[in-house]
Amino acid sequence: MDILITGGAGFIGSNLALYLQKMADNITVVDDFSKGVYKNLEGFEGDVVVADISKENMDWEHYLDFEPDYIFHEASNTDTTYPDDKEMLRSNIEGFRNVLELAINSQAKVIYASSASVYGKGTIPMSENSQREPKNAYAFSKYILENMAKKYVENYDLECVGLRYFNVxxxxxxxxxxxxxxxxxxxxxxxxxxxxxxxxxxxxxxxQIYIKDAVEANVRAMEAPSGVYNVGTGxxxxxxxxxxxxxxxxxxxxxxxxxxxxxxxxxQDQTLADVSLAASKMGFVAKxxxxxxxxxxxxxxxxx
Ligand SMILES: NC(=O)c1ccc[n+]([C@@H]2O[C@H](COP(=O)([O-])OP(=O)(O)OC[C@H]3O[C@@H](n4cnc5c(N)ncnc54)[C@H](O)[C@@H]3O)[C@@H](O)[C@H]2O)c1
The missing domain is CATH 3.90.25.10 (UDP-galactose 4-epimerase, domain 1)
Incomplete structure (x- = not known):
């Protein structure tokens, strides 16, 4: 099994990389190290590509010597107080577009990070079919990622699972x-x-969801049908x-x-995941x- 993890030097990406390496033939992390740190990858046995995945005409072939079966997309500007909305949107949205293009070419399944922030100040418990009301550029970028994934699933027969993490x-x-x-x-x-x-x-x-459960949700997502799922404790x-x-x-x-x-x-004064869909479709329940x-x-x- 060949695995690519974007944002793999960051918090969730590095925990994923260290966990998934035991089940992978090839495993590569790509990160521009704008935030992530190499120390997070101590003990990692795979390859590390140092690149900005949001750049125009991203030449994946230059960096990868395998076609991934699974792409775990964690790379993102995650600073919700970032002052430049345009750059926040550009990097998060165009980075994902490049990931989706790679997935089409390699027929990889994409498991990507969305966020409970798409619910805004919505009512609780927040369920996947609740109204999405993103309240800042970061949340809006995640909202657009979900729209893009839906379009690629419908138009290109891609498998895409979005995980709406709550507070990890x-x-x-x-x-x-x-x-x-x-x-x-x-x-x-x-x-x-x-x-x-x-x-x-x-x-x-x-x-509040512990990182070991968030990693487990990603593993479950490998077998889950395309869609968007909450990752919380309920x-x-x-x-x-x-x-x-x-x-x-x-x-x-x-x-x-x-x-x-x-x-x-x-x-968001209160967030709470409705965890029933993740339980029934992914078999994921926080431990x-x-x-x-x-x-x-x-x-x-x-x-x-
Ligand atoms: N941590 C949480 O509580 C939480 C909650 C909801 C959603 N999420 C989402 O989960 C994902 C992972 O979150 P995290 O907490 O690990 O964030 P993080 O900031 O620790 O990791 C993100 C990584 O992506 C890298 N990166 C950013 N832009 C890049 C680019 N253009 N090209 C290559 N690498 C790039 C950064 O250097 C960093 O290592 C993100 O998409 C985030 O929005 C996280």
């Missing part, structure tokens, strides 16, 4: 700095004995709950320090709840 956290995200998961940020503060800063008054909630975790679990796991007793939320306009996910992660970080 876990090993190999630390390089993301301020856009790393909230769980990571709070753990860092609390490890230093500081009170965790969360937005007033901590009752907002998100569907369980809400409030910000206060994250602090409570971190206190327990880290052995601390720190009260939240509530601060004003400066991002009210686009902020980690918030307690076991945080515990596993803190051990990996060496915090406990």
């Amino acid at each position: 956290y876990g090993p190999r995200e630390s390089f993301k700095g301020k856009v790393a998961s909230m769980i990571y940020q709070l753990a860092l503060q609390m490890k230093e004995g500081k009170r965790p800063k969360i937005f007033e008054f901590g009752e907002q909630f998100r569907d 369980k809400p975790t409030s910000f206060n709950k994250i602090v409570e679990v971190l206190n327990k796991v880290l052995g601390t007793n720190l009260e939240p320090d509530y601060i004003k939320n400066p991002y009210t306009q686009f902020y 980690y709840d918030i307690e076991s996910g945080i515990e596993d992660y803190m051990r990996w970080l060496g915090f406990v």
